Amino acid sequence: DTAVSQTPKYLVTQMGNDKSIKCEQNLGHDTMYWYKQDSKKFLKIMFSYNNKELIINETVPNRFSPKSPDKAHLNLHINSLELGDSAVYFCASSQTISEQYFGPGTRLTVT
Amino acid sequence: GQQLNQSPQSMFIQEGEDVSMNCTSSSIFNTWLWYKQDPGEGPVLLIALYKAGELTSNGRLTAQFGITRKDSFLNISASIPSDVGIYFCAGSSGTYKYIFGTGTRLKVLA
Numbered sequence: 327d328t329a330v331s332q333t334p335k336y337l338v339t340q341m342g343n344d345k346s347i348k349c350e351q352n353l354g355h356d357t358m359y360w361y362k363q364d365s366k367k368f369l370k371i372m373f374s375y376n377n378k379e380l381i382i383n384e385t386v387p388n389r390f391s392p393k394s395p396d397k398a399h400l401n402l403h404i405n406s407l408e409l410g411d412s413a414v415y416f417c418a419s420s421q422t423i424s425e426q427y428f429g430p431g432t433r434l435t436v437t
Numbered sequence: 438g439q440q441l442n443q444s445p446q447s448m449f450i451q452e453g454e455d456v457s458m459n460c461t462s463s464s465i466f467n468t469w470l471w472y473k474q475d476p477g478e479g480p481v482l483l484i485a486l487y488k489a490g491e492l493t494s495n496g497r498l499t500a501q502f503g504i505t506r507k508d509s510f511l512n513i514s515a516s517i518p519s520d521v522g523i524y525f526c527a528g529s530s531g532t533y534k535y536i537f538g539t540g541t542r543l544k545v546l547a
Contacts, residue, residue, distance in 0.1 A: 330479075357533060367523055368440065369480070369537040382534055416479050423533050425470060428479035 329353050330429035332417050338435045339407055347402045347432045349417030357381075358400035359418040359426065360392060369416070375400055376422075412436045440539055441526055447542035456513040458541040460526030467531040469509040471500050474523045474540075483524075484511070518545050
């Protein structure tokens, strides 16, 4: 009965590769988010979708492309991975602007 | 990007002690959230605050929404070893976007 789930948990890949991270929530929420947590544990929002529509798009390289096939899913595709993309990526969901619930994270390591 | 200042940045305390931490912003917020993150896991929501002056408890945790709407406080009473972790505040001015604090790293000595 996991609320917000992400796959994979760990992702190790080489520079230049393209990879995707998947997120699913079973809370019935209408809004989903992607956050990046760096090595200093700073959490920064990247994107947010409300009812499959992009509503937040922070200053993120266009190599990052979110896709929301439906309200319960938000995937993150990253092209041409760079060393600086190494971080932990968290998916979260909320019902409108209320409390956000986070997934377990995907630790991305680019070598 | 904008971040909220949390204080203290880290603290060591003895088991059984009370803990206080705070979060300050240069902007007014309508909602404050407090999270705890354990190593290798995602942040877990502890308390949500929606009104200036509001005081809300969750077990040994108590959080307050500052009267100025620019700060929030979290207290943990009678700390135990499993309280160790990173505590984050997050504030929103009424939009979908939450700004997160820099985190307070708590270590409890048994």
